[in-house]
Amino acid sequence: xxxxxxxxxxxxxxxxxxxxxxxxxxxxxxxxxxxxxxxxxxxxxxxxxxxxxxxxxxxxxxxxxxxxxxxxxxxxxxxxxxxxxxxxxxxxxxxxxxxxxxxxxxxxxxxxxxxxxxxxxxxxxxxxxxxxxxxxxxxxxxxxxxxxxxxxxxxxxxxxxxxxxxxxxxxxxxxxxxxxxxxxxxxxxxxxxxxxxxxxxxxxxxxxxxxxxxxxxxxxxxxxxxxxxxxxxxxxxxxxxxxxxxxxxxxxxxxxxxxxxxxxxxxxxxxxxxxxxxxxxxxxxxxxxxxxxxxxxxxxxxxxxxxxxxxxxxxxxxxxxxxxxxxxxxxxxxxxxxxxxxxxxxxxxxxxxxxxxxxxxxxxxxxxxxxxxxxxxxxxxxxxxxxx
Numbered sequence: 464x465x466x467x468x469x470x471x472x473x474x475x476x477x478x479x480x481x482x483x484x485x486x487x488x489x490x491x492x493x494x495x496x497x498x499x500x501x502x503x504x505x506x507x508x509x510x511x512x513x514x515x516x517x518x519x520x521x522x523x524x525x526x527x528x529x530x531x532x533x534x535x536x537x538x539x540x541x542x543x544x545x546x547x548x549x550x551x552x553x554x555x556x557x558x559x560x561x562x563x564x565x566x567x568x569x570x571x572x573x574x575x576x577x578x579x580x581x582x583x584x585x586x587x588x589x590x591x592x593x594x595x596x597x598x599x600x601x602x603x604x605x606x607x608x609x610x611x612x613x614x615x616x617x618x619x620x621x622x623x624x625x626x627x628x629x630x631x632x633x634x635x636x637x638x639x640x641x642x643x644x645x646x647x648x649x650x651x652x653x654x655x656x657x658x659x660x661x662x663x664x665x666x667x668x669x670x671x672x673x674x675x676x677x678x679x680x681x682x683x684x685x686x687x688x689x690x691x692x693x694x695x696x697x698x699x700x701x702x703x704x705x706x707x708x709x710x711x712x713x714x715x716x717x718x719x720x721x722x723x724x725x726x727x728x729x730x731x732x733x734x735x736x737x738x739x740x741x742x743x744x745x746x747x748x749x750x751x752x753x754x755x756x757x758x759x760x761x762x763x764x765x766x767x768x769x770x771x772x773x774x775x776x777x778x779x780x781x782x783x784x785x786x787x788x789x790x791x792x793x794x795x796x797x798x799x800x801x802x803x804x805x806x807x808x809x810x811x812x813x814x815x816x817x818x819x820x821x822x823x824x825x826x827x828x829x830x831x832x833x834x835x836x837x838x839x840x841x842x843x844x845x846x847x848x849x850x851x
Contacts (some may be wrong), residue, residue, distance in 0.1 A: 464503040467494050467757070471504040474752040475727075478745075479509040482729070485739035488513075490729040491522030492749065493638045497645045497722055500661065501654045505635075508732075517732035526613050526631035527713045527728065530706025530742060531568075533606070534590045535644065535676045537626050538582055540597050540605055542672040548802050549579045549675055550782035550795035552809075553589040556824040560623050565591055568707065574830040575821060577782055579679050585705070590626045599623060608667050609640040609650055628708050638717055638726030644702075645719040647769070648673040670769040671798045677702040677719075677766050678796070699763030701754050705742030712736045714745035718754060721764045725750045772796050778807040786810050 471492040479490055494504035507521035541547050555573040558565070567587050573580070581589035594602050603618035603625065613631050614621075621630045635653065643650035647670040652662030681702035703718035714729040727746040731737070739745055754763070775797055778789040783803060785792055788810035809815055817825065824830070 464494075468504040468506070470756045471506050471725075471753055474749050474756070475506050476509050477752070478729070478749045482737075482739050482745060486735065486737040487729060487731065487739055487745070488516040489522060489732045490727070490746075490749070491525075491634050492728075492753070493523050493635055493724075493726045494753065495638055495642050495653055495724040495726075497642050497719070497724060499654065500639075500642065500651045501657075502635075503723070505655075520732050522728055522730075522732070523634045523726075525732070526633055527730065528628045528708035529630065529632040529637060530628045530708045530713060530715055531585045531587070531590070531626075532632075532637055532704055532706035532715050532717060532742075533626050533628075534582060534585065535680060535704055536606065536609065536640065537590055537593045537597065537602060538578055538679075539644065539648075539668045539672040539676050540602060541578075541593050542675055542798070543669050543801070544597055545798075545801045545803060546593075546596055547578050548777075548782060548795050548797045549577065549679055550777050550779075550793055551578050551803065552576070552781045552783075553578060553581050553592065554818065554821045554824075555581065555586050555588050556821060558588055558592065558820075560591055560595065563623065565624070565627065572824070572828075574825050574828065575780065575817070582679050582704075583682070587627050591623045594623050594626045599625075602626070605667060606640075608665065609636075609643055610652065611636050611640065628706065634715075634726050634728045637715070638724050641704075641717045641719050641726070642724045643667055644673045644676050645721060645724055646673075647766075669771070669798070671771045671801075674766055674769055674772060675796055680704055681720075681765075697761040698751055698755055699758040699761045700765050701750075701763070703747070703750060705747060707740065707742040710736045711738055711740040714740040714742045716742055716746035716750045718750040720754075721766055723754070723757060725753050771798060773799055778810065780815070781807040781809045783807045788813070 475490050475492050492506040496503050505523050507523055508518045510518045552575050555576045565587050600618045607614050639653045648668030649664050650667050651664035701718045701720050706715035712734050717726045727749040729746045774794050776792040777795045778785045779791040779793045784806050786807045789807050
């Protein structure tokens with residue numbers, strides 16, 4: 464689509480002009496039509512004729528570290544396996560995984576967090592624990608079903624760190640994987656040429672898990688982060704995720720709605736780093752600019768909640784169905800007969816009983832009953848009067 468191609472080219476060129484003083488010369492953009500799988504725009508570099516910046520290297524099919532962009536696929540898998548819902552409590556504390564001592568990007572830990580918080584804030588520890596619970600082999604097999612052509616080694620080669628960037632991906636594969644989430648969990652090959660026959664589709668996630676990912680990644684509080692310097696811009700509602708590779712060599716943002724997926728990569732073709740290469744602040748404004756121009760009136764469509772999702776009251780601390788002692792409840796989405804049904808075990812015997820490692824962390828760091836007080840992005844149902 465020539466008009467989409469042109470707006471993608473101009474959005475990328477503007478951003479590179481802004482970031483070139485900070486040592487950033489490369490970038491790439493793809494735009495995919497969600498319904499048809501057709502590639503509407505492919506910008507391989509900011510300037511094809513710039514030999515010094517490897518302008519003739521197509522950045523959309525170059526393998527780079529994806530940073531945190533794979534986290535939504537781990538949480539979607541966990542939701543389909545009945546391991547969690549958006550409000551399920553996770554532990555963001557220092558952990559050791561088979562000799563691997565990961566850290567969050569901020570080098571700080573939050574203690575008890577919900578799945579929603581963990582994904583919106585792109586926390587590493589909960590994502591790694593999520594992959595450990597669903598199984599590394601299972602997660603890598605699922606990524607292959609999403610069309611990641613670069614995953615040609617055994618799962619053990621990547622380790623749990625695959626969810627935080629230990630593998631290599633192409634922007635085209637990554638964007639098309641997000642098209643699966645935008646297509647209610649159904650993956651299909653991207654169509655590059657108009658006369659190319661449609662490939663065979665396959666269901667990777669349930670429509671319910673895909674919807675919950677969009678709801679988390681597309682909350683109203685997140686849109687301002689995508690417009691960047693365009694303070695007065697009206698951005699249509701989109702779901703989006705960023706990624707920053709180790710050493711600030713790659714900055715990613717993939718944004719989507721029911722009609723389009725926009726994938727953006729910024730970096731240097733020779734792999735040289737720049738402190739400016741942070742996913743949200745570097746690549747995010749490009750994706751936001753493109754979506755703003757696709758929907759100048761801000762009237763983009765949004766996803767309909769599948770019939771298979773129901774809303775229930777859960778404990779604000781555990782995210783599980785409340786016991787008689789849970790004092791504050793939240794409304795949370797769940798998938799009947801799949802999502803966890805065990806009652807909250809934190810509130811019992813007249814007190815709070817957190818998992819031992821989490822309890823120790825909270826005591827060391829002075830973390831009180833913070834989960835219920837934090838903005839979970841879901842509605843407080845009511846405090847229980849007279850609860851313990």
